[in-house]
Amino acid sequence: MNLSILHAVPLAGQVINLCAAIMLLLGFAMLAQRRILTLINLFMMQGAVLAVSTAIVALTTQQHHLLWSAGLTLILKVILLPYILHRLIRRLSVKWDIETLLNIPTTMLAGIALVVIAFNVAQPISQLSGTIMRATIGIALACVLLAFLMMITRSKAVPQVIAFLAMENGLFFAATSATYGMPMVVELGIALDVLVGMVIFGVFFFQIREQFDSLDIRHMERFKER
Amino acid sequence: MRDLSTINGLLAVATGWLIIGGLGILFPRRFTLISRVLFPLGAVLGLALACLALTGIAGEVQTIILPLGLPDLPFHLRLDGLSGFFLLLLGAASAGISTYAAGYFRKGGGTAPGLQCLLYHVFLASMAFVMLADDGYAFMVAWETMALTSFFLVTSEHRHAEIRRAGYLYLLVAHVGAVGILLSFGVMAGSAGDYTFDAMREFFHHGAWPTIAFLLAVFGFGAKAGVLPLHIWLPEAHPAAPSPVSAMMSGVMLKTAIYGLMRVTFDLLQAQLWWWGLILLLFGLASAIFGVIFSAIQTDMKRLLAYSSIENIGLILVGFGLAIIFKSFLLPHLAALALTATLYHCLNHAFFKSLLFLCTGSVLHATGERNLGKLGGLIHRMPWVTWLALAGVLASAGLPPLNGFVSEWLLLQSFLFTSGLPHGYLNMLLPVVAAALALIAALAGFAMVKFFGVVFLGQPREEKLAAAHDAGRLERLGLLWLAVGCVALGLLPNLVIMMLDPVTRLLVHSGLSAAASSHGWWLLAPISEDRASYSPAIFFGSIALFMPLVFWLVRRRYHGRMSRVPAWDCGFPLQTSRMQDTAEGFGQPIRRVFSPFFKRTREHPSAFDTQPRYLSIVEDPIWYWLYVPITRIVEFGTRLIAFLQEGRIAVYLLYSFATLIILLVLTRG
Amino acid sequence: MNFYALFAQLLELIVALILAPMLTGWVNQCRAWMQNRSAPPLLQTYYTLSKLFHKDVLLAHNASTLFRAAPYIVFSCMALASAIVPTLSTELIFSPAADAIALVGLFALARIFISLAGMDVGTSFGSLGSRREMFIGFLAEPALLMVFFTASLISHSTSLATIVETLAHKEFAIYPSLAFSGIAFMMVSLAENARVPIDNPTTHLELTMIHEAMILEYSGRHLALIEWASCLKLFAYSCLGIALFFPFGVAQAFDPIALTLASAILVAKLALGGFTLALIETLSAKMRVFRAPEFLGTAFLLAVLAMLVHLLLEAGR
Structure with a gap:
């Protein structure tokens, strides 16, 4: 069945x-x-691309629950989170x-x-998987x-959070490409998690700014026990 | 009765070199004899060696046993395709270099001419013996002779402390490397203890022993070739040596290391593992990138060329590694392609790098300057050297239609045909390596433009450059030979590939001669015409046709009027020669883009300095990362046992005495 | 057959030599329109060339033979390059002479000669321009090679004619790798043709110029040849982009009608390409010289990514 899909809709693939x-x-x-606003816009674009590809998968394979996740992605990652981030930046007057x-x-x-490693690691998985988008794993x-690399190399909190969210994008994409997405309940749960995480991060930003007058997380090094 | 004429001829040539050297030392002060008779004779012998080797490449394997050496341990010599090819390289390059050297060595200063003549010709002969040797013993004797004679040649200006230091460093690295080679032979000889190469070929190794032998050989030969962490002697020794010696060392001696590594890997060890190739490839790539970046920022013209040699050796190793990978995955045709590219590049590098080093020699003679910042505008004073150097520069920058491009083209082709290796990481890694090769080629162009532009073009940066004179007649002849070689190797790739066919058949059991010959001499298509083809003849021909045509048309249609005026330079009136880009200035983009590669010390003047001072020193960080810690460890170790050093002879005698007693007791037990 | 190849070759060469200045004129015209200036005539470049050819050459005292030979060499290289790129037909007599790698080599040859010529007179601006040109060159050249590598991995060939034939006659399929390398190619061609984000072809502002600084000392017929060569270079790059990424309409076998049609399609595509170029130049600002590595590094990265993506997503196809 999967093979027939592959031949039936090559364009969608x-x-x-x-x-x-x-x-x-x-x-x-x-x-x-290097610019934080562009970073948010890029994140928004990534969310949009993700939503589009999920929607295409949903339509071509008749997996209607995926339409829901596409919509969720659109609302959450293209509209809500960028909005929150923009607000945060304005409120916190973060440097550009x-x-x-x-x-x-x-x-x-x-x-x-990393790309080379990822491609090679994913090769056996994608051979096992039978979905239309297995090559994209x-x-x-x-x-x-x-x-993940971005999270490691950034020293300010806001870009780190964006990296965290982008990582979630990747995970979601991986789930769709390997198994047509996770069950709806799990996805909703993750979406909620991300949202709650975002709120917590927001609170946390305000806290560390009050504490250190800056969002540079290198200040947190002071907390380590000696 | 087997035909031994070729190997006998080669032996005669090598002996001839030794005799020339002997004559030189017999008449140490007869300058005219040495420079006008002995060196040209050596060049003729080089040519003869090249011709003999050319017949030897395609001929039968010839072996001979010399009744020399220790009793029961004679020298075995053997001529096959591989040694034939490298002997050809030696002969062809040395013909040009010796001709040049005949005009180069001057009276006075440094080593006496007779001694120079002896050392130089023994050096040549020892390289020939390295390539002919067929047992570990003969190989090591020749190898060490080569190292020692080249050391004495490097230090011919031994009155300068820095030259002595450079020579010492060279000797040290050469000997550490030689230990590696010796141990590698030891492993390969195995328990049988027979050091002839025949025995090593037959001996079956278990487990990790072949790998150990290979790694030791990589270390040993790598030290000679100047592979990345062991390259430090190269940029010191090449500028210190007289130019013909630098040319010989860079053009030919580095290739003996490649020869040795090929002999061990493909001939003496029966099977190759794919990751050996990967190791060579990565080391080669690192050396190439490192070499080319450093060559682009040098301010001493011979150091620039020395770093460029590191780059080229790196490229050679990349091709070599690729050939091993292909061979181990049973893709002989691709292995042959990669190996052909490698060997071709060896030959090309011998020609263009020797040419460039000799050109720096002429510049050095004419001006007494090695520092790029004090040269410039020599095109008006030294037209011969300039135009011949241009050929070398274009070849070295890997530009069509000269020879450097052909080998780079073949190498890139062999990288592009890789997809389909049964190994995921390699499949993705190799195209990325190809990308790095593209970057290296482009950077080599940058370095070469800097070299040529700063030395030969522009206005003279010093007063005394106005008195510079062109190279002498013999020097020109030597340069011309090498430059013609660069052009011919570039225009006739198919002939070279046909010549290389027996060598690749010997090493990887496949060759490119069928593909090369099927399209005639003018079209190079290693796989098929649809996949890739390159025709230097059409390329060169059309440019050569187009240029005069355009010239004639413009003259004909319009006019040829011209007048000489002062330079315009945006109307800037106070133009002096000091305002041209210096070598430092030209290298500045590289210093900036690749700053993590360098260890820099900088001193910038402030706006208030009455005597502003600008200082920027760029050093090799490997020296500090690797060698300084090693010397620290060695010093620490020596300090630990330094209490042994008493200073009194009686105590030293006591040590010997105690050792003797202990040994006696032990042997008794 | 061979006669046809010769004919197509000559036609292509002549079309390139004649059309190239017009393309430059067209780009300038479009740009002027977009910037609300009154545009120069379409044939302005021809007038300039003709004027320069009629003028005397003023040669600096220090200029050597290399300086005088360089314009002819550069012009020949560019003419050969535009003859190699298969735009009208893939049956050309020069097409086996040089593949994609050799074409990159040819561009490099021209660049090295013009840089050497810039250093020859020994003025401060000349050597500054040469240094920057080589600097841009060593960043752009690998990216360009990578673009070709991706195309040649798709078509299993580095021969330009085969690449174009394969790409032109494949059934329609979206190649993400080609899209990436297309963007990379565009960035590289902007840099190589001294266009706006990297260099400004119209500037003589002392500190920002690259290409113009190098050719500052040229005058008369030498300058005319160099200007014409840069027109040819722009033409060759545009044709290359068209041939690699929009190859439909190329004539294949002997067919005069197809060849005529191909010429018409080519002119239309070039007009569109020139318009796009003018648009890009109008919309972007010139970068500082040391932002160029980032710009070209991005192009290089895109090209490498294209190759990796090809290996992952498309290799099985």
Whole structure:
């Protein structure tokens, strides 16, 4: 059945592949970005691409519950979270520039290495999986790893949160590409988690700013026990 | 009765070199004899060696046992395709270099000419013996002779402390490397203890022993070739040596290490593992990137070329590693392609790097300057050297239609045909390596433009450059030979590939001659015409046709009027020669883009300094990461046992005495 | 058959030589319109060239033979390059002579000669321009090669004619890798043709110029040849982009009608391409010289990503 789908809708598969490639590209763009507002916009775009690809999968494979998750992604990651982040930045008057711990070209090289690793790690999984978008598992994994790398290399809290959210994007994409998504309940749960996490982060931002007058998380190093 | 004429001929040539050296030392002060007779004779012998080797590549394997050496341990010599090819390289390059050297060595200063002549020719002969040797013993003797003679040649200006220091460093690394090679032979000889290469070929190794032998060989030969962490002697020794010696060392001696590694990997060890290739590939890539970046920021012209040699050795190793990978995955045709590219690049590098080093020699003679910041505008004073150097520069930058491009093209082709290896990571890694190769090639172009532009173009940066003179007649002849070689190797790739066919058949059991010959001499298509083709002849021909045509048309249609005026330079009136870009200035983008590669010390003047001072020193960080800690450890170790050093002879005698007694007691037991 | 190849080759060369200045004129015209200026005539570049050819050459005292030979070399290289790129037909006699890698080599050859010429007179601006040109060059060249590598992995060939044939006659499919490398190629061609985000072809502002600084000392017919060569370079790059990413309409076998049609399609595509270029140039601001590595590094990264994505998503196809 899966094979017949693959032959029946080659165009949809190609569009999904294109979406996957764009997600990867956006992942790299976020990794290289120096401006915080652009970063949020990139995150928004990634969410939009994710929603589109999920919707296409839903329509071409008649997996209607995926339409719900596409809609959820659209509302949550394209509209709500960017809005909250924009507000946060305005309220916190965060500086526009992002400081990185590693310089950008080195990060990019590390990113390429991660992509190679992710593609190879994903190869056996994608051979097992029978979905229409199995080739994209590698890319989804690469997105996760890139977001993780971004979290490591950023020294301010806001970009770190964005990286965290981007990682969730990648995970979601991986789930869709491997098994047509998780059960609805789980997805709703995750969505809620992300939202709650976001709120907690917001509170946490205000707290650390009051404490240190800055969002630089390097200040937290002071908390370690000696 | 087997035909032994070729190997006998080669032996005669090598002996001829030794005799020339002997004559040189017999008449140490007869300058005219040495420079006008002995060195040109050596060049003729080089040519003869090249011709003999050319017949030897395709011919039968010839072996001979010399009744020399220790009793029961004669020298075994053997000529096959691989040694034939490298002997060809030696002969062809040395013909040019010796001709040049005949005009180069001057009276006075440094080592006496007769001694120079001896060392130089023994150096040549020892390289020939390295390539002919067929047992570990003969190989090591020749190898060490090569190292020692080149050490004395490097230190011919031994009155300068820095040159002595460079020579010492070279000797040290050469010997540490030689230990690696010796141990590798020891492992390969195995328990049988027979050091002839034949025995090593037959001996079956278990488990990890072949890998150990391979890694030891990589270490040993890598030290000679200047592979990344062991490269430190190269940028010191090459500038210190007289230019023909630098040319010989960079063009030919580094290739003996490649030869040795190929002999061990493909010939002496029966099977290769794919990750050996990966190791070579990664080391090669690291050396190439490192070398090219450092060559782009150098301010001493010979150091620049020395770093560029590191880059080229890196490229050679990349191709070599790729050939091992292909061979181990049973893709002989691709292995042959990669190996052809590698060997081709060896030959190309021998020609263009020797040419460039010799050109720096002429510049050095004419101006006494090695520092790029004090040269410039030599195109007006030294037209011969300039135009011949241009050929070398274009070849070295890997530009069509010269030879450097052909080998780079073949190498990139072999990378592009890789997808389909039964290994996921390699499949993705290799295209990325190809990307890095593209970057290296482009950076080499940058370094070469800097070299040529700063030395030969522009206005002279110093007063004394106005008195510079062009190279002498013999020097020109030597340069011309090498430059013509660069052009010919670039225009006739198919002939070279046909010549390489027996070598690749010997090493990886496949060759490209069928593909090369099927399209005639002018079209190079290693796989098929649809996949990839390159025709240097059409390429060169059309540019050569187009240029005069355009020239003639413009003259014909319009006019040829021209007048000389002062330079315009945006109307800037106070133009002096000091305002041109210096070597530092030209390298500045590289320093900035690749700043993590360098260890920099900088001193910038402030706006209020009355005597502003600008200082920027860029150093090799590996020296500090690796070698300084090693010297610390060694020093620490020596301090631990330093109490043994008493200073009184009686105590030293006591040590010997005690050792003797202990040994006697032990042997008794 | 061979006669046809010769004919197509000559036609293509002549079309390139004649149309190239017009393309430059068209880009300038579009740009002027978009910037609300009154546009120069479409044929302005021809007038300029003709004027320059009629003028005397003023040669600096220090200029050497290399300086005088460089315009001819650069012009020949660019003419050869535009003859190699299969735009009208894939049956060309020059097409086996040079594949994609050799084409990159050809561009590099021209670049090195013009940089050397810039250093030859020994003025401060000349050597500054050469240094920057080589700097841009060593960043752009690998990215360009990577773009070609992706295309050649798709078509299993580095020969330009085969690449174009394969891409033109494949059934329609979305190649994310080609899309990526298309963007990378566009960025590289902006840099290589001294266009706005990297360099400004119309500027003579001392500190920002790259290409113009290098050719500052040229005059008369030499300058005309160099200007014409840069027109040819822009033309060759545009044709290359068209051939790689929008190859439909290329004539294949002997067919005069197809060839005529191909010429018409080519002109239309070039007009569109020139308009896009003018749009990009109008919309973006020139970067500082040291932002160029980031710009070109992004292009390089995109090209490498394209290759990896191809290996993952499309290799099985």
